[in-house]
Amino acid sequence: MAKSVLIADDEPNIILSLRFIMEQAGYDVRVARDGIDALNQCEEQAPDLVLLDVMMPNKTGYDVCETMRANPAFDNTRIIMVTAKGRDAEREKGLAMGADEYVTKPFSTRDVMSQVRTLLEAPRQP
């Protein structure tokens, strides 16, 4: 069964590009337009991995990450934070919130792809 990936971002063109490479790699792709949408979709069916944009309307990526990590239902869901904020402090914050990886925009599609792949193949260490 194909692994599922949720793309949470509010920039249509970025969603489009991420969706393209994820589908190309054979993953089952879903899309959320803001933080609340992202959480709802996760509740509906826990994805194997979330590509989570930090700067989203209604609920930021940090909040979404925190909520998910507080819920044991998502213990097996990998989270990659994607953000245009490139500071080390932001990266630390993201990882502290429980993100597995942290990707800075503008990212390389190949890097994102290999990180997604790595995370989905390796079992999650609690």
Next chain:
Amino acid sequence: MLQGWVILLVALIYVIMLFLIASWGDRRADAGRSIINSPYVYTLSIAVYCTTWTFYGSVGRAATSGIGFLPIYIGPTLMVLIWWFVLRKIIRICRLQRITSIADFVSSRYGKDPVLGGLVTVIAVLGIMPYISLQLKAVSTSFTVLLQYPEIAMPSDLGRVSVLGDTAFYVALLLAAFAILFGTRHIDATEHHEGMVAAVAFESIVKLVAFLAIGVFVTYGIYDGFGDLFTRAAEYPDLARLFTLGEGVIEYGEWFSLTVLSMLAIMFLPRQFQVAVIENKSEDHVRTAMWMFPLYLLAINIFVLPIALGGLMQFPDGQVDADTFVLALPMAGKQEALALLVFLGGLSAATAMVIVATVALSTMISNDLVMPVLLRIKRLGLSERADLGFLLLSIRRGSIVIILLLGYTYFRLIGESYALVTIGLVSFAAAAQFAPIILGGVYWQGGTRRGALAGLSAGFLVWAYTLVFPSFVQSGWLDGAYLTAGPLGLVLLKPYELLGLTGLDPMTHSLFWSLLVNIGLYVGVSMLDRPEALERSQAALFVDVFKYSEEDGGSRFWRGTANVAALRTLVARFVGQARADRQFNAYARSRGLDLANMETASPGLVTFAEKLLAGSIGAASARVMVSSVVTEEPLGIGEVMEILDETSQVIEYSHQLEQKSHELEKATAELRKANTQLKELDRLKDDFITTVTHELRTPLTSIRSFSEILHDNPELDDEQRHNFLGIVVKETERLSRLINQVLDLARLEAGETDWQLESLDLSAVLRDSLDTTSQLFKDRGIALTVECPDQVPHISADRDRIMQVIINLLSNAVKFSPREEARVTVALRPDGHGLRLDVKDNGPGIAAKDHGAVFEKFRQVGSTLTGKPGGSGLGLAICRQTIDQLGGRIWVESSPGAGATFSFILPLADAKAAE
């Protein structure tokens, strides 16, 4: 042999001699070789304290109350002990401030207040009048008694005489003439009346010699020395009691109050102040006076008891008034020459007192009472008159005549019913009222003008009420019930038992009450009062006189500008051209100044001129005159305090420190605030950069992603390839637009934009903008209403910039329009002196709290309804910068759910040109 003409001739010769001495003294003074610059002359002049009261009255008092005459001499002897501190300090103050009288002193101390000076003058004149009448009484009595020689008859036996037949009246006129001749020759009162002092010193010798002569005559002529005299007196039981204190002769309380009274009198009687302070030539003279004056008092008192006892034994039947024993004893012994000498002694005691007192009083009347009033009456034009010296002299001469006539009146009304001593004590008690405000003024900086006014006037009123009014009863002018039952039957107001205070003799009673209210009000009011700047600075100059002892100490408290020539003219008008020139030149020499080439006077020179004038017309008037020629910048109380601070005023200093540290705290707080603002600015700049980077990264991400996808997937079909390339192009455009806008805004904010200002028809610009954006409206199916007149008044603006603003507003309206039934209304119309454009949409609206924020850069106000709006977040910021720059105003009116209206107003070209 002692016929009237002989007595008159001798008296005349004596007076002429005095006059010669006086003019010799004046001539020597003019020549700069003063004869009074001697501690002995100084001491003898202070002995003006011993008047006819001493000469005749002491014996009179000793005859009734034994050693009861002594407190009047013990007081001064005690006071002398502290002269080195008190008197010397007052002398120093008077010299530095060029003070002319006791009234001037008080006025000067309390902020150069003319009212206070006037009050002191009035009190002094009224208070001293009894004293002067006492002299008249003594001289006329002694003359009348002597005239009866060889018979010994009392004036009271001769019946009442009319004014014109009254010796005392002629004595008064004679003394007036005498005082005028002696005391009003000069005009600068501070230049010392050297001739007068010389004459007074000489008179002190005459009266002492005369009194010692009669003493020796009684003790060794009539009796066989002290031993014999006292032994014989002891045989009379009536006389023995005179040697003891208490037991009805003189109470301890009275003894004490008389001592206190005379302690104050020796300092504060106007004539004592005159000779001891004003006429003082050197502070060192005080040192000699401190031992020599008590010695003089001892010498003139040593024969008082022997003469009194001798008189009582010689005239046992009480026919002879004890006040005339001094004269009656030699007459009874047929010693004509001695009697004449005694008469001269009494005359000298009287003339010395009257001359000094009237000169002192007339100076006060002219300087502190009349001149301040005259100078203030603009109509008289006195401040413009060229020479006021003559006027001053006339006022003083007139005052002398009036004072003596008043003294004579008092004598006619009261004098005959009282003994000499009692009359004198009334004056002493009046002078004592000056003590609190002078001693307080010299040692307590807290004493204020209002405090002094309150204390002095209250003390004076109590004095008049408890001492003077009762004497009117004695002379039959007031009903006796006033004394026994109180005025209008009010027992508590009985003048000798005020508020029910009994058991005190009238003098002690009066002294107690008057000084109590005097000191109480002076201290009380002063402590509640806030002194003015001048009061403060004068207080400091007085109390700390030894600290500010340079001549122009006062100038530290003065700031202003004055013309040197104007100052010289002013001073010359009062003291005469020659003297003014001399003084100014001396000042210039001592300071190394060249007055001829000096236009603006230094503060020191102005102070110097003021003090010169003060010497002639008193401190208060001098101040008025000087301020008429200078442009004064009055010192504020704060500045005076600051000046005082420099000189170790510990309390004030710590007050300043407190203020300084307070200021420091304030500065620190301001610094902290500035720092916070800087940090805030820094944070804003950081935010801006972060935001800009963020905004740049977003399109860049899309561009990079799709470029990589295109690169890695050469097998993509044409449609998809075309689609992705389109995204890359669009995002690239977005990126460039963003960069342009950031740069644009930066330039606008820095004011570095090139403005192509031209006269614009805004309606044409609006139509062009609508054309440009028409496709947007069509795409979204928005109903657009345009209200635009064919022509509107021109504005002055940069066409491209203003179009950018309009397009921005239009595309914002499109962006926020609802998907269904979207309506946008654009209206252009003149509004007041400007042109107004409204762009109204029916979108989600903006909360009131965000109305300001929407114009800030990157402050896109999104909501659940709108999601993330497109655009850079810089558009409205640029709009605002542009409109501001063009002198207009941009704002939004909106509430959530009710759409938004963005409006701006730009000033008309005409209005702008008109400015």
